[in-house]
Amino acid sequence: MNLRVEKLRQLMITEDLPAILVTSPYNLRYLTNFTGTTGLALITLERAFFVTDFRYMEQAAKQAVDYEIIQNKGPIFKEVARLIDEMGIEDVAFEEEHVSFATYSTLVDLFSCDLTPIAGLIESLREVKEDREVAIIKKAISISDAAFTHILKVIKPGMTEIEIANQLDFYMRSLGASGVSFETIVASGYRSAMPHGVASEKVLAKGDMVTLDFGCYYQGYVSDMTRTFALGDPGEQLKEIYEIVLAANQKVIAEAKAGVTGEYLDFVARKVIGDAGYGEAFGHGLGHGIGLEIHEGPAVSKAYTKEYLPGNIITDEPGIYLAGLGGVRIEDDLLITATGNEVLTQSPKELIIL
Known part of the structure; x- marks a missing residue:
C-alpha cells in the first residue's frame, strides 16, 4: 500500500474530489517514485494509474509499484480520456499551477468530465518529511x-x-x-x-x-x-x-x-x-x-x-x-x-x- 496515496485520498474525500490528474514532475516523484521524464498519474478513491510510453514501461513497473501501469501508444491525454470514460469519472481535478493554458485546452477537448483546478494539495503532504x-x-x-x-x-x-x-x-x-x-x-x-x-x-x-x-x-x-x-x-x-x-x-x-x-x-x-x-x-x-x-x-x-x-x-x-x-x-x-x-x-x- 502506498501510504502517500492513502493520505492524498483522505484529502480528496475532504475536498470532495473523485479523481486527480497529477502532472507536476515533483508531485509525481513524491507519489509514484518515478524518476523518468515522461508520465502522469490518474488517482481515484479506489484505483491509481500511471501512464507512460514504451520507453519507460520497465522503469515505471519497478518504481510505481502500487500503480496500474498503462502504456500510451498515442497522445498521453487521449489515454487518460479513455480511462475516464471507462470508469465513468464525472470530475477530474488538475494541478492549475502546473498545467499550461494550451494543455488545459487539450483537456477540455478530450475529457468528457468536468475539470476542477486545485493548488497546493499534494504539496501540503510534502511539507512534513518522513x-x-x-x-x-x-x-x-x-x-x-x-x-x-x-x-x-x-x-x-x-x-x-x-x-x-x-x-x-x-x-x-x-x-x-x-x-x-x-x-x-x-x-x-x-x-x-x-x-x-x-x-x-x-x-x-x-x-x-x-x-x-x-x-x-x-x-x-x-x-x-x-x-x-x-x-x-x-x-x-x-x-x-x-x-x-x-x-x-x-x-x-x-x-x-x-x-x-x-x-x-x-x-x-x-x-x-x-x-x-x-x-x-x-x-x-x-x-x-x-x-x-x-x-x-x-x-x-x-x-x-x-x-x-x-x-x-x-x-x-x-x-x-x-x-x-x-x-x-x-x-x-x-x-x-x-x-x-x-x-x-x-x-x-x-x-x-x-
Missing part, C-alpha cells in the same frame, strides 16, 4: 558542507567568481550529487550586496567579503546553505554587520519549533536587525521550505501564519545588504521538532578571515 526523506536531505546537506570546507582551501584573490562556482559544483558532484539545486551564487566585494548575485567574471580581491549560496541534489532532494567570509580584513562596518546577521540567525534557531509560525520567526530575525539600525537593508523573507524543490512549503515570512509541524524543514537566512559596500547572509537548514529544531547545516558560522 524519516527516509530527512536522511536523504541530511546527506545532501553533508555534501554542501564538505564543498564549503573544500572551497576555503582553494579560494584566493585573483580567482573569478565563476571559477569558485565551478569548483563548488564539480566538487559536490564528485561526492555523489546529481547536480546543483539552483544556480550557484558567488558574490564578492561590492557584489555581495546583491542577494542573488549569481557568479560573474568579477575577480576576487583582498579585503572582499564573499557570499556563497549554493546547494545540491542528492537522490532527488536538495540542500541549501549560505556562508559569508572575508579574503583579508573587510573593515569594521562589514565585521559589525556580520555579527548582527549571525545574532539574527541564532535567535531564529533559539525560537524555531513546532507551533510557531513563519510570521513569528521572520519578526524575530527582523527585530534583531532592525534594532541594530539595519532594518531597511534586510529586504527579503527569512526563508522557505526545502525538499524535492529548492523552494517549497512551508514558507518563512511575515505572510506565513500557519503553525509549523514536526518534520518541516525550513531555511533560516537573514541578511544585510549595503549597496556600494557589500553584504552578509548566513543560511542554515533546520528540521522542526516538537520541542525545538535540529540544525542540519554543520559548517562553521563565526566570521572566517582568510
Whole structure:
C-alpha cells in the first residue's frame, strides 16, 4: 500500500474530489517514485494509474509499484480520456499551477468530465518529511558542507567568481550529487550586496567579503546553505554587520519549533536587525521550505501564519545588504521538532578571515 496515496485520498474525500490528474514532475516523484521524464498519474478513491510510453514501461513497473501501469501508444491525454470514460469519472481535478493554458485546452477537448483546478494539495503532504526523506536531505546537506570546507582551501584573490562556482559544483558532484539545486551564487566585494548575485567574471580581491549560496541534489532532494567570509580584513562596518546577521540567525534557531509560525520567526530575525539600525537593508523573507524543490512549503515570512509541524524543514537566512559596500547572509537548514529544531547545516558560522 502506498501510504502517500492513502493520505492524498483522505484529502480528496475532504475536498470532495473523485479523481486527480497529477502532472507536476515533483508531485509525481513524491507519489509514484518515478524518476523518468515522461508520465502522469490518474488517482481515484479506489484505483491509481500511471501512464507512460514504451520507453519507460520497465522503469515505471519497478518504481510505481502500487500503480496500474498503462502504456500510451498515442497522445498521453487521449489515454487518460479513455480511462475516464471507462470508469465513468464525472470530475477530474488538475494541478492549475502546473498545467499550461494550451494543455488545459487539450483537456477540455478530450475529457468528457468536468475539470476542477486545485493548488497546493499534494504539496501540503510534502511539507512534513518522513524519516527516509530527512536522511536523504541530511546527506545532501553533508555534501554542501564538505564543498564549503573544500572551497576555503582553494579560494584566493585573483580567482573569478565563476571559477569558485565551478569548483563548488564539480566538487559536490564528485561526492555523489546529481547536480546543483539552483544556480550557484558567488558574490564578492561590492557584489555581495546583491542577494542573488549569481557568479560573474568579477575577480576576487583582498579585503572582499564573499557570499556563497549554493546547494545540491542528492537522490532527488536538495540542500541549501549560505556562508559569508572575508579574503583579508573587510573593515569594521562589514565585521559589525556580520555579527548582527549571525545574532539574527541564532535567535531564529533559539525560537524555531513546532507551533510557531513563519510570521513569528521572520519578526524575530527582523527585530534583531532592525534594532541594530539595519532594518531597511534586510529586504527579503527569512526563508522557505526545502525538499524535492529548492523552494517549497512551508514558507518563512511575515505572510506565513500557519503553525509549523514536526518534520518541516525550513531555511533560516537573514541578511544585510549595503549597496556600494557589500553584504552578509548566513543560511542554515533546520528540521522542526516538537520541542525545538535540529540544525542540519554543520559548517562553521563565526566570521572566517582568510
